[in-house]
Amino acid sequence: MRPYWAIVQARFRMLLQYRAAALAGLATQLFFGLVRVMLFDAFYRSSTAPQPMSYSETVTYLWLIQALLLLLPWGLDFEVRNMIRSGTVAYELARPTDLYWLWFSRSLAMRTAPVLLRATPMFVIAALFLGLQPPASPMAALAALAAILGAALLGCAITTLTTISLLWTIAGDGTARLLGTASMIFSGAIIPLPFFPDWAQTALNLLPFRGLMDTPFRLYIGHLPPQEAIPAIAHQLVWTCALILMGRAILGRSLRRLTVQGG
Amino acid sequence: MQVLVENLVKTFQIAERQPGTWGAIKSLVHRRYRAVRALDGISLAIEPGELIGYIGPNGAGKSTTIKVLAGILVPDSGRCEVLGRVPWRERVAHVRQIGVVFGQRTQLWWDLPVIESFELLRDIYRVPPSEYCRARDELVAMMHIEALLDTPVRQLSLGQRMRCDLAASLLHCPTLLFLDEPTIGLDAISKLAIRDFVLRLNRERGVTVILTTHDMDDIEALCSRVLLINQGRLLLDGTLHDLRARVTQERRLVVDLLQAEAIQDADATIIRSDGNRVHLAFDPERIAAADLIGRIAARYAIRDLYVENPPIEEIIARLYGETEG
Numbered sequence: 001m002r003p004y005w006a007i008v009q010a011r012f013r014m015l016l017q018y019r020a021a022a023l024a025g026l027a028t029q030l031f032f033g034l035v036r037v038m039l040f041d042a043f044y045r046s047s048t049a050p051q052p053m054s055y056s057e058t059v060t061y062l063w064l065i066q067a068l069l070l071l072l073p074w075g076l077d078f079e080v081r082n083m084i085r086s087g088t089v090a091y092e093l094a095r096p097t098d099l100y101w102l103w104f105s106r107s108l109a110m111r112t113a114p115v116l117l118r119a120t121p122m123f124v125i126a127a128l129f130l131g132l133q134p135p136a137s138p139m140a141a142l143a144a145l146a147a148i149l150g151a152a153l154l155g156c157a158i159t160t161l162t163t164i165s166l167l168w169t170i171a172g173d174g175t176a177r178l179l180g181t182a183s184m185i186f187s188g189a190i191i192p193l194p195f196f197p198d199w200a201q202t203a204l205n206l207l208p209f210r211g212l213m214d215t216p217f218r219l220y221i222g223h224l225p226p227q228e229a230i231p232a233i234a235h236q237l238v239w240t241c242a243l244i245l246m247g248r249a250i251l252g253r254s255l256r257r258l259t260v261q262g263g
Numbered sequence: 264m265q266v267l268v269e270n271l272v273k274t275f276q277i278a279e280r281q282p283g284t285w286g287a288i289k290s291l292v293h294r295r296y297r298a299v300r301a302l303d304g305i306s307l308a309i310e311p312g313e314l315i316g317y318i319g320p321n322g323a324g325k326s327t328t329i330k331v332l333a334g335i336l337v338p339d340s341g342r343c344e345v346l347g348r349v350p351w352r353e354r355v356a357h358v359r360q361i362g363v364v365f366g367q368r369t370q371l372w373w374d375l376p377v378i379e380s381f382e383l384l385r386d387i388y389r390v391p392p393s394e395y396c397r398a399r400d401e402l403v404a405m406m407h408i409e410a411l412l413d414t415p416v417r418q419l420s421l422g423q424r425m426r427c428d429l430a431a432s433l434l435h436c437p438t439l440l441f442l443d444e445p446t447i448g449l450d451a452i453s454k455l456a457i458r459d460f461v462l463r464l465n466r467e468r469g470v471t472v473i474l475t476t477h478d479m480d481d482i483e484a485l486c487s488r489v490l491l492i493n494q495g496r497l498l499l500d501g502t503l504h505d506l507r508a509r510v511t512q513e514r515r516l517v518v519d520l521l522q523a524e525a526i527q528d529a530d531a532t533i534i535r536s537d538g539n540r541v542h543l544a545f546d547p548e549r550i551a552a553a554d555l556i557g558r559i560a561a562r563y564a565i566r567d568l569y570v571e572n573p574p575i576e577e578i579i580a581r582l583y584g585e586t587e588g
Contacts, residue, residue, distance in 0.1 A: 006386030014374055088368040093335040095387050096359040256337050 003097050004105040011106060015113035022117040025070075029122060033066040037130070052194035057221045060133045061192045063126035064217045067119045070111070071151055072183050072212055073158035076166065076176040077107055084166050099255070100160065100248050107159035112152055136222025143229035147216035150236035154211050157243035158183065164247055167254040187212035194223065208243065211236035264344075265439060265471050266309035266332065271341035273302040273327055273495075301327040302338065303495030309473070311438070314465045316486030317475045320583050324495045325475040326365075329441050332473070333363050346439060359388065362432035366444035369428055371416040377427050378412040381434060388435035395434065402430040405460055422453030429460065433470075440464070442474045446481055458484045479575040491582065498582070503575070510578045515571045516543040516555060521564040531555060539566075544573075 037059055044055045053061065080103060083089040092099060126132035135141035158179055165175040184190055186209035193204055193214040204210055215232045218224035224232060277297050280290045301324045309315060319325050330336040331343060334350035334357045343349060350357045364370070371380040385395045403409055406426045411419060419427065425445060432440065442461070446454045462485055464470045476482060482489060482503065489506055491499040499506060518526065520539045530550040531543040545555055552570050559565070 002389055003387040006383055010372065010375065010379065010383050014372075086368065088365075088370075090330060090333075090335050090365060091363070091368065091370045093354070094333055094358050094361075094363045094370075096355045096389075097387060098355065258336060 003095075004101050007102060007105040008109045011109035012113045015109065016117065018114075018117075022114065025114070026118050026121055029066045029069060029118065030125065033063055033126070033130070036062050036065075053192065053221070053223055056131065056133055057223060058192060059131040060221050061188075061217050063122070063130060063132040064220060065189050065192075065213060067122040067126065068115060068148065068151075068213065068216075069189065070114045070118060071148075071155050072180070072187065072189060073111070073155045073162065074176075074180040074183065076162045076173070077103070077110055077159065080106065080163050081166055093255075100164075100244075100251050103163050104156055104160045104244075107156045107163065108152070111155050111159060115152075133221065135220050137226065139226040140219055140222050143226045143233075144216045144220035146229065147211075147219050147233055147236065150233050150240070151212050151216055154208060154236050154240045154243070155183075157240045157247065158208070161243060161247045161250075164251050164254065167251075167258065183209050183212055186210065188214035188217070192217075194218070205235075208236075208239035211239060264308055265311045265313075265346060266307070266473075267342070267344045268308070268328075268332070269306045269342040271302050271305040271328070271331060271338050271343055272300070273324075273331060273336065273338045274298045274300050300495050302331070302341075304341070305492070305495070305497050307490060307497065307500065309471065311471055312465070312469045313488060314461070314472045314486055315474065316482040316489045317473055317492065318477070318482065318489060318579065319492040321477075323493045325492060326443055328492070329363075329443050329473065329475060333361060333441055334358055359435065360437055360439065362435070362437035362440040364425075364428050364432045364440075364442050364445055366425065366442070366447040369416065369424055370431055371424070371427060373417050374415060376413050376415055377408070377419075380416065380427075381412075381431060384431055384434050390435050394436070398434050398436055399430075402433055405463065406430050406456070422449050422456075425449060425453065425457065426460075429457065433464070437470070439471045440473070442472060444475055444477070446476060446478050454478070454480070461485060479579060483575055493583065506582070507572060507575075507578055510581050511573065512546050512548055513544050513573055514547050514552065515573060516545060516552070516559075517541070517569055517571065518543065518559065518563070518565060519567040521566055524563070526559060526563060528555070528559060531559075 040055070040058050040062065044051065044058075051058075080089070083092065092102060095102070123132070127134070135144060162176045162179055169175065186204060186207050187193075188210070189212075193201075193210060196204060204214075211232075215224070215236060219226070219229055219232065275298070277299055278290075279295045279297050280286050303324075305324070305328060317325050317328070327336065331338050332345055332350060334354040337351045345357065346360050348357045370384075371377060372383065375383075381399060385392075390398070403412070406429065408423070408426050408430060411423055411427060416424065416427070429442075429445065445461075446457055449457065458481060461472055461474070465472050465485075472485075474481065474485065487502065489499065489501065489503055490497060491506065499509060501509075515534075516531065518541045520526075520541065523536075523539050525536070526533065526541050526543065528543070531545040533541060534544050535542040545552075556568060556570075559568075
């Protein structure tokens with residue numbers, strides 16, 4: 001564990017330095033959050049049909065998206081990308097570590113450090129002024145917290161998969177965008193998943209992306225009761241394990257046909 | 264035997280595209296690949312404590328060999344054992360025993376101070392704290408990098424960075440060190456520092472070093488044995504002396520005359536004369552150096568003279584030229 005933990009810590013420390021980026025990001029996400037809340041406000045005012053979530057539940061869901069948005073496996077690990085393009089990746093293989101877990105550790109730091117920087121201020125601002133409700137119950141809070149950890153691991157497994165795809169395509173933006181966009185839509189980060197039509201729900205339940213945002217948020221607002229936390233978190237973990245196994249298999253094959261760029 | 268390689272072959276598939284837009288469109292439908300044999304049946308054996316110079320023109324297969332021996336690349340065929348292991352099969356156990364430096368790239372974390380990179384490597388190699396402190400202090404003293412430890416890597420000069428990179432590759436006390444062009448782009452003083460360090464490492468600690476370089480001074484200063492490779496094949500395996508003998512027996516006689524004049528002798532040819540200094544080439548098989556000197560000293564007024572070997576660059580250039588065909 002020691003090497004991997006050291007990598008997570010080092011990168012974490014490095015990413016925490018970017019204060020200006022965190023501040024700019026916070027402002028952007030506040031703005032987009034407000035736009036979204038206004039959209040749903042208009043939607044609730046103009047419709048009399050019963051909705052899958054109450055207005056205040058929806059607003060809370062929307063602010064949780066804004067607070068934890070960076071947990072989504074969006075974009076790729078530029079450090080590894082540069083290493084692969086320049087051939088420095090040779091050093092990664094010259095280390096006595098498992099390459100998969102090395103890259104998983106990198107993405108763990110990459111995904112969690114910026115979230116920690118932004119989530120807390122966003123949470124406080126939204127709770128004080130913008131209608132973010134507290135968790136439905138202490139149990140709901142606990143379940144949501146566990147599911148957020150599950151979401152982080154799931155997001156890292158997907159990020160690591162895009163990192164590995166770099167070994168095949170070098171550019172890698174394609175896979176990253178594809179998976180990034182899929183994560184955005186099918187996790188509920190664009191429109192909360194309960195608003196999707198019934199026929200889509202079965203597919204959404206099968207896909208891994210629900211676990212990235214929808215699961216922890218619905219546990220938080222109590223739309224998903226705490227007793228359903230166990231199967232929901234199991235869903236996250238099963239997908240995480242499946243993606244890790246898949247990533248390891250692809251990585252193993254890639255390394256056999258690896259070409260290191262440059263002399 | 265520390266390194267044993269038999270008949271190693273490695274091919275790379277290179278996607279070929281015709282130039283221009285039409286070529287780009289065509290390659291969408293049909294890709295043509297060309298196989299390039301980077302290693303074409305390399306065999307070699309290295310004993311513990313050797314300091315090997317691995318030379319050859321660009322694209323000869325030097326770096327590929329190093330990467331296979333370091334467990335980074337998997338060859339197509341052939342046998343390879345390093346420190347009793349097949350590098351790519353037991354990569355993790357293997358790389359724990361070796362150190363690698365690729366001169367063109369750094370293994371230090373760009374944004375971190377040097378010392379933090381060292382500590383990360385300590386954790387990655389799971390070096391016990393006491394051993395780490397000893398190794399670090401020794402290396403820092405040997406490389407004179409005490410003052411650099413708190414500087415972020417991005418602010419180091421190339422020479423400083425290379426010294427730190429070398430130290431970084433040795434924190435886990437490897438018994439075998441691969442240096443891929445460690446002196447590339449360095450100034451004379453930095454080169455000397457690196458050479459001095461590598462030599463001490465080899466003499467005092469018995470670390471086996473395999474070094475690729477284009478700098479023949481590196482080879483002359485360091486290497487007891489030279490391996491010459493071109494187009495994936497090993498062309499020569501011997502001492503620097505063997506290398507010279509293989510190309511030419513020729514020796515040089517440099518004569519400083521009291522006044523400028525042309526030296527004429529049946530067994531020597533003038534290759535250059537600037538002012539009072541004349542460079543002569545002769546074949547020691549046909550005439551012994553002492554006889555030639557005696558003859559010339561008897562006929563011309565001489566201030567000074569000395570015998571030397573043709574510069575190693577010339578030898579290598581001739582060898583590369585020979586092997587292109």
